[in-house]
Amino acid sequence: LARELLGTLDMAKTFVGTFKYMSPERIQNQPYDFSSDIWSLGLVLVECATGAYPYSACRSYIDVRVVQSIIESPAPTLPTDEFSVDFQDVVVDCLRKDPYDRATADVLLYSPWLERHDATDGPRCVETIRKWLATLNL
Numbered sequence: 001l002a003r004e005l006l007g008t009l010d011m012a013k014t015f016v017g018t019f020k021y022m023s024p025e026r027i028q029n030q031p032y033d034f035s036s037d038i039w040s041l042g043l044v045l046v047e048c049a050t051g052a053y054p055y056s057a058c059r060s061y062i063d064v065r066v067v068q069s070i071i072e073s074p075a076p077t078l079p080t081d082e083f084s085v086d087f088q089d090v091v092v093d094c095l096r097k098d099p100y101d102r103a104t105a106d107v108l109l110y111s112p113w114l115e116r117h118d119a120t121d122g123p124r125c126v127e128t129i130r131k132w133l134a135t136l137n138l
Helices: 035-050 064-072 085-094 105-109 112-116 122-135
Strands: none
Touching: 035 085, 035 105, 085 105, 085 112
């Protein structure tokens, strides 16, 4: 995930993290910011929703085919007949190839999809998850 910017407008320039969730700009060793995390979130949402990593060719820690797909192929999308338009919009907004076109965290937080599920209050959501985790006896 993008490093904390410590109150500056600096962009990170390091190549660290799990490559298969890296944004196109990170893979291409370009400067990145928090929008890179939004890309990663989009991939995680697709994987959680479909049960499969969106770039199906991935079989190893570093798979050149996946790296090429992330850079060259259209961004992954969800099956339109299985998911709400609001959820599909969140994924599309997260997985825009151009980091300047990606949704910000604030925009996503107030997306119609999260509003429909009454999930725009961060502290309340954290408490709900905390209570749910307590029931799992982990």
